[in-house]
Amino acid sequence: MTKATNFIDGVWREGSLGTLEMINPSYGTKIGEIARSGASDVDLAVRAANRAFSSVWKQTPAAERSRMLRKAADLLLHHADELAEIESADTGKPLRQAQNDARQIVRYLEFYAGAAEHIHGDTIPVSAEHLVFTKRVPLGVTGHIIPWNYPLQMTGRTLGAALAAGNATVLKPAEDACLAVVRAIELMSKAGFPPGVINLVTGTGEEAGQALADHPGIHHLAFTGSPEVGAHVMKCSAAHIRPVVLELGGKSPQVVFADADLERALPVLVNAIIQNAGQTCSAGSRVLVQQEIHDLLVERLADRFRSLAVGPADGNPDVGPLVSEKQLERVRTFVDEAVTAGAEIAAQATVDFAPSGSPSQSYPSPDSTSQSSHSLETLSPDSSAPDSSAPDFPSHGFFYPPTLLTHVDPQSTIARKEVFGPVLVVIPFRDEEEAIRLANDVEYGLVAAVWTENLGRAHRVADAIDAGQVYVNGYGAGGGVELPFGGMKKSGFGREKGFEALHEVTAVKTYVINKG
Ligand code: NAD
Numbered sequence: 001m002t003k004a005t006n007f008i009d010g011v012w013r014e015g016s017l018g019t020l021e022m023i024n025p026s027y028g029t030k031i032g033e034i035a036r037s038g039a040s041d042v043d044l045a046v047r048a049a050n051r052a053f054s055s056v057w058k059q060t061p062a063a064e065r066s067r068m069l070r071k072a073a074d075l076l077l078h079h080a081d082e083l084a085e086i087e088s089a090d091t092g093k094p095l096r097q098a099q100n101d102a103r104q105i106v107r108y109l110e111f112y113a114g115a116a117e118h119i120h121g122d123t124i125p126v127s128a129e130h131l132v133f134t135k136r137v138p139l140g141v142t143g144h145i146i147p148w149n150y151p152l153q154m155t156g157r158t159l160g161a162a163l164a165a166g167n168a169t170v171l172k173p174a175e176d177a178c179l180a181v182v183r184a185i186e187l188m189s190k191a192g193f194p195p196g197v198i199n200l201v202t203g204t205g206e207e208a209g210q211a212l213a214d215h216p217g218i219h220h221l222a223f224t225g226s227p228e229v230g231a232h233v234m235k236c237s238a239a240h241i242r243p244v245v246l247e248l249g250g251k252s253p254q255v256v257f258a259d260a261d262l263e264r265a266l267p268v269l270v271n272a273i274i275q276n277a278g279q280t281c282s283a284g285s286r287v288l289v290q291q292e293i294h295d296l297l298v299e300r301l302a303d304r305f306r307s308l309a310v311g312p313a314d315g316n317p318d319v320g321p322l323v324s325e326k327q328l329e330r331v332r333t334f335v336d337e338a339v340t341a342g343a344e345i346a347a348q349a350t351v352d353f354a355p356s357g358s359p360s361q362s363y364p365s366p367d368s369t370s371q372s373s374h375s376l377e378t379l380s381p382d383s384s385a386p387d388s389s390a391p392d393f394p395s396h397g398f399f400y401p402p403t404l405l406t407h408v409d410p411q412s413t414i415a416r417k418e419v420f421g422p423v424l425v426v427i428p429f430r431d432e433e434e435a436i437r438l439a440n441d442v443e444y445g446l447v448a449a450v451w452t453e454n455l456g457r458a459h460r461v462a463d464a465i466d467a468g469q470v471y472v473n474g475y476g477a478g479g480g481v482e483l484p485f486g487g488m489k490k491s492g493f494g495r496e497k498g499f500e501a502l503h504e505v506t507a508v509k510t511y512v513i514n515k516g
Contacts, residue, residue, distance in 0.1 A: 002032035002086070004182040006041055006202060009048035010195025015203060016040045020175055025092035025321040026312035028396040032090075032179050037203035042170070042211035045199035049141040049168040050217050052196025057168050058138065060194075062117045065164060069113035072191035077106045079187055087152050087180035088313045092321040092398065093276050095314055098180075100479075101152045105184060107481045108156030112164035112502075119165060119502055124510075131513040136506040138166035139243075140219035143212045145205075145233065147225045148174035148323050149279045149420075151181045157481070158222050159188075159198065161501035167220070170199045172212050174225075176323050178202055205229060216240050220505055223247070224281070227490050245494030245504050247486055249281040249418045250446030253439040254475065255429075255461060256297060258290040260451035264473065269424075270304045272449075272475045274319050274402050278422035279327070282447040282485075284475055285419060287426045288438050294428040298406055301426065302347035305404045310351045312397060319349065319422055321398040328398040331421030335403055338414035338425075342407060346426070349402040416442050432457060436464045445488030449475045468495075 002022070005012045015035030022032040035041070076083065080102040088098035121134035142162040146154040151173055162169050173181045185200045201208050209229075213221065213236035223233050224247040237244045254269055256262075272284030289297050311317040322328045339345065402422035408415050415425055429435040439448060439461075448467040452458050462470040466488045469480075477483060484500035486492060494504050 001030075002179050002182075004032060004034045004179060004202065006035045006037055006045070007182075007185050007189060007198070007200040008041070008045045009052075009199070010189070013041070013044075017203065017207060020203065022090060022177070022179055023324070024089050025323050025398045026089075026314065028325075028398065034175070034178060034182065034202040037201045037208040037211075039207075039211040041201050041203070042172075042208055042215060045170045045201050046141060046143075046212075046215045046217040048196035049170050049199055052194055053138075053140055053168040056194045057166060057197050060166070062119065062166070065166060066113045066116040068192045069109050069116060069160065069164060072188040072193075073106045073109035073113060075187040075190055076102070076109065076184060079183075080106065083152060083180050083183060086183055088320075090179045091148060091151065091177040091276075091323055092313050094318070094320050095316050097276060098152075098313070101150060104479050104481065105152040105156035107479060108153070108160040109188075111481050112160035115161075115499055115502060116164035118499075119506065121508070126512075129514060129516050131515060133511050135509050135511070136165070136502070137509050139505055139507055140167060141217060142167040142169050142220045142222065142505055143215070143218040144169060144171045145209050145212060145221070145223045145225065146171070146173050146181075148176035148178070149276055149281070151178050152184060154224060155181050155184055157496050157501070158224075161496070162220075162222075162505045163193070163197070165502050165505045167505055168197045168199075170201060170212060170218065172201050172203070172208050175202070175204045209233075210236075213237065214239075218242060220244070222494075222496070222504075230492060243494075243504070245486070245496060246492035247281060247494075247496060248490060248492040249420070250283075250444040250467075250487065250491045251286055251416060251418055251442045252282055252284050252444070252447040252449075252467070253286045253288050253465070254284040254449040255435050255439055255451065255465075256287060256289045256293070257435070257450075257452040257454070257457065258292040259453045260293075261453065261473070262293070262297065262300065265451045266300055266304065268475050269301065270308075273424040274308060274422050277319050277322055277400070278331075278402075279323060279420050282469075282476075283420075284447070284449060285424060286415065286442075287424060288429050288435055289426060290435070291428045291430055294426070298346050298404070298426055301404055301424070305347040305349055305402050305424075308349040308402050310349050310399055310401055319402055322400055322421060323398065325398055327420065328400055331400045331419055331423065334414055334417070334419045334421070335405070335423055338405060338408070338412065341412050341414070342409065343405045343412070343414060343425070344407045345403060346406045347404040351399045351401050410438055410441060418444065432461060436461060439465045443490040446486075446491040447471070447475075
């Protein structure tokens, strides 16, 4: 059982409002507590960050910031297995995926350690009498509100860029899952950052998040989460004339033409929606397929969906539970309403409590796990253990079976809204023109993919789709730490990841030296 506190000004402190329970979504059992923070805790953190920025961090050379980030990356790498276990138990993502996330936070810090020394300005030729040059300077204190779907990765990507650029930071992770973030911050705090440069305040969105969004001492706010809360924090920031970066998810299309290499596409199409049980902002949640191969593709996808292993995260299934009961209800409602509106379930996986690859392992009942001192402890068989033949989903974990939907009206809710669950819709199109129209006919524009062997068409369609990232004959590029990432339309604005993120958390300052 983990009890986590805030990290403010280099000191671990209790939250002023008490604690919040953390639940393991595979079993619905308590695995820890975090600090429940309010405005006073946030205020302490923001003040500490401002003091650290002006007294020491602003003057710290880029080479030293780089060295600290690299040391932090090494510390995280050394504890990657531990971080992955915590992340998996806390979020419900299969251990294998959490292990990848633990490597990714390391990669983010390594990348931004390298980038820190390459934040350059320009010289601008104006006249013989003037020397004009620019510097990229940090903004001051950056606030970071992150969600529960990739806590470790998001911590790395958002803090890495801000710290590399010389900002002091206040991080507010999500109340649904943040135990691995607390451990990561503890490790990073040993890398030599001055007190107050990295602050962590946990708690609910309405309390800690709102206080951070309202605080006048924040000079930039990075938010990842729902469009509703994104719009709200943008309004709060407007009151302070403060820049924001908003990453608000998507309904990303994968456009499959009849000439596509289906063998290559199939595993990618499936993985793009089942990874992290579909709770991924860039999930490929809409397959648009050319009419001629619609039935063939549905049949092949359906085979794969039926064979997916769904179960507790520590059994390393293909798909784990959703993060919370609230999320489970949300996904269930989306699918139920889609079916009522005329969509057909072409295939659904079975929620099976036998873990993939280790049939002899048994899974604990909720009661027995709650007394466990270790979140991943495996207990002996129990008569109340779930019955894998039961038709309903296990009541004590937040499982939803990967679901493939066809006969979906492109105007319906399921075709247009972000479900944030393992639910894939397949919609046919006639030709290139209709494919582009359907791909763009949603409010979002985060990621897209085009599957075709025709080079000209690949370029035409990639150009025509409104999305921050477009892939051709693939989806994702090994984590994408180096690739600018962010949305168009209601997916948000501003860019994270890559070098581009450094531009968001710096301002260009122009110097004009009169030589006369
Ligand atoms: P959310 O937007 O409520 O939460 C995201 C973060 O914002 C959390 O840290 C939360 O504590 C914080 N927050 C909430 N209210 C706040 C407020 N008033 N002021 C400041 N911060 C606040 O998202 P959710 O309710 O956890 O999930 C709902 C839906 O949002 C999901 O189903 C999904 O569609 C979408 N979502 C998208 C992403 C993404 O990666 N883009 C991540 C999580 C959720």
